[in-house]
Amino acid sequence: AQRVTQPEKLLSVFKGAPVELKCNYSYSGSPELFWYVQYSRQRLQLLLRHISRESIKGFTADLNKGETSFHLKKPFAQEEDSAMYYCALGTTTGNQFYFGTGTSLTVIP
Amino acid sequence: DAGITQSPRHKVTETGTPVTLRCHQTENHRYMYWYRQDPGHGLRLIHYSYGVKDTDKGEVSDGYSVSRSKTEDFLLTLESATSSQTSVYFCATQPGTDTQYFGPGTRLTVL
Structure with a gap:
């Protein structure tokens, strides 16, 4: 069965420190992985998709099929990065997305 | 934002009353979804649609129905609202196999 696990509900880091938000997935097919960000009381926005291999707002994420992981990283956290982050798995059939439970990131000034 | 709006944005209702939430998109995306967002559960899929009059159940569909004419x-309908349906509801659309785009959410409180 498809599943996305985000082991950290809450994560606090100091401004300027590196940050890593963990995401592991379970899927027997070829996965499509995404990171979404939700700032306070706003709609979810796409942050990254693995297929594009881009860096957005200093964040990067690499798909590791061997470890079934798609961790989100940023070398120097900023206060404006404080938000809820969701990892999502898209499947090649059914057009359904499976979301993790989210990680609330707080960057301490 | 893919031109997605939701109405109402906030609603307070009483247990046992019917409630309908609307999602409207201007992008002609084929797929549409209803999620609920709850602390500790993240986003959970309620129902989705893959075309006009074509809908299917998601993970937490009990107590909800949808229509796409x-x-x-x-449209998402709670036939008889219960306190356990107090949540934030998000609509999303998807053009094909690409990413999903989200609406602003509807905060529903069932007293």
Whole structure:
């Protein structure tokens, strides 16, 4: 069965420190992985998709099929990065997305 | 934002009353979804649609029904609201196999 696990509900880091938000997935097919960000009381926005291999707002994420992981990283956290982050798995059939439970990131000034 | 709006944005209702939430999109995306967002559970899929009059159940569909009579509108109905349905509801659309785009959310409180 498809599943996305985000082991950290809450994560606090100091401004300027590196940050890593963990995401592991379970899927027997070829996965499509995404990171979404939700700032306070706003709609979810796409942050990254693995297929594009881009860096957005200093964040990067690499798909590791061997470890079934798609961790989100940023070398120097900023206060404006404080938000809820969701990892999502898209499947090649059914057009359904499976979301993790989210990680609330707080960057301490 | 893919031109997605939700109405109402906030609603307070009483247990046992019917409630309908509306999602409207202007992008002609084929797929539409209803999620609920709850602390500790993240986003959970309620129902989704893959075309006009074509809908299917998601993970937490009990107590909810949907309808899609036009490409641009996807309605979520709580036939008889319960306190456990107090949540934030998000609509999303998807053009094909690409990413999903989200609406602003509807905060529903059932007293």
